[in-house]
Amino acid sequence: MYFVSDLQLYFSRGGEVLYIILGLSIWLSWLIMDRYFFFFRVQPEMSNQAISAWEQTDDKTSWLAVVTSQRLISEVEVDMINNLRLIPVIIALLPLVGLLGTVTGMIQVFEVMAFLGSGNPRAMASGVSAATIPTMSGMVVALFAIPFSTQLNRKYQTEIRTLKNTIKPGA
Numbered sequence: 001m002y003f004v005s006d007l008q009l010y011f012s013r014g015g016e017v018l019y020i021i022l023g024l025s026i027w028l029s030w031l032i033m034d035r036y037f038f039f040f041r042v043q044p045e046m047s048n049q050a051i052s053a054w055e056q057t058d059d060k061t062s063w064l065a066v067v068t069s070q071r072l073i074s075e076v077e078v079d080m081i082n083n084l085r086l087i088p089v090i091i092a093l094l095p096l097v098g099l100l101g102t103v104t105g106m107i108q109v110f111e112v113m114a115f116l117g118s119g120n121p122r123a124m125a126s127g128v129s130a131a132t133i134p135t136m137s138g139m140v141v142a143l144f145a146i147p148f149s150t151q152l153n154r155k156y157q158t159e160i161r162t163l164k165n166t167i168k169p170g171a
Helices: 002-014 017-055 063-081 086-116 121-166
Strands: none
Touching (some): 002 017, 017 086
């Protein structure tokens, strides 16, 4: 129960931009889990089907064989790269949205200073927290997601390299 009240307090101090960061974080988490599920459950079967289709081909040296190998590799690659390029985009977007929170928080500080002057630090505190919390939140989520993105990209590169070496015309 304390977790919910602490979370509500965090969001009230951080401002509306935190809801955008939360939405991006949920979307990013879903994309990462989707790609892990694909690479460890779906992709091995797809690659095996492409390899077996290549092995059943009698002609492996003609122009048609080259086109067939490219088609088999491309079909698997399209599914592998699906949503994979979106993950780094969201990771790069999170700190920028956090900076948007900084700007909106500083606007709050300047509004308080315009009405009450700079002699009331307590009145400016909510604007300062609204300026720092979203930046920190966006950066923390982005830093947390970078290793997953890197690992998924390496997995993609390894699997496509293996597939290209296995489905090779002229062999």
